[in-house]
Amino acid sequence: MERVRTLLDQGYMLYTDRVWAVFERSRMSSLDVENVLRCGDIEQEPKLDGDTYRYFVETQRMCVVVSFPEEKVIQVVGGWRKQ
Numbered sequence: 001m002e003r004v005r006t007l008l009d010q011g012y013m014l015y016t017d018r019v020w021a022v023f024e025r026s027r028m029s030s031l032d033v034e035n036v037l038r039c040g041d042i043e044q045e046p047k048l049d050g051d052t053y054r055y056f057v058e059t060q061r062m063c064v065v066v067s068f069p070e071e072k073v074i075q076v077v078g079g080w081r082k083q
Contacts, residue, residue, distance in 0.1 A: 001040075001041060001042060001057070003068075004037055004055075004057065004074060005037070007072060007074045008034065008038065008074065012072050012073050012074060013073075013074045013076065014069075014073060014074070014075045014076070015030075015075070015076045016075065016077050019077060019078060019079070022079065022080070023079060026079065026080045026081045028062065028080075028081065032079075033076055033079060035059075036057055036058070036059050036062050036063070036064040036079070037057055037064060037074075039059055040057040040058050040059045040062075040063075041059075042055050042056065042058075043056065043058050049067070052067045052068070052069060053067060053068070054067050054077060054078075055067070058082075060082070061082055062079065062080065062081050063080055063082065064076060064078070065077050065078035
């Protein structure tokens with residue numbers, strides 16, 4: 001989480017093209033995503049997707065999925081509100 005928060009503070013965050021449609025369906029904004037990344041925790045082991053690991057950052061109400069395609073870049077690849 002330290003790496004996530006450091007990169008977030010430095011402004012090295014990207015969103016995939018399809019993630020906006022996912023967030024719209026879940027009624028999530030970029031502010032929600034940033035809040036989850038600042039306040040959440042990684043509750044489970046990362047999952048390998050191709051050659052990239054995906055990390056699930058969670059709060060009580062939301063989950064945001066991120067990867068690190070480059071050393072100094074967070075890429076937001078998914079997310080949802082918990083029911």
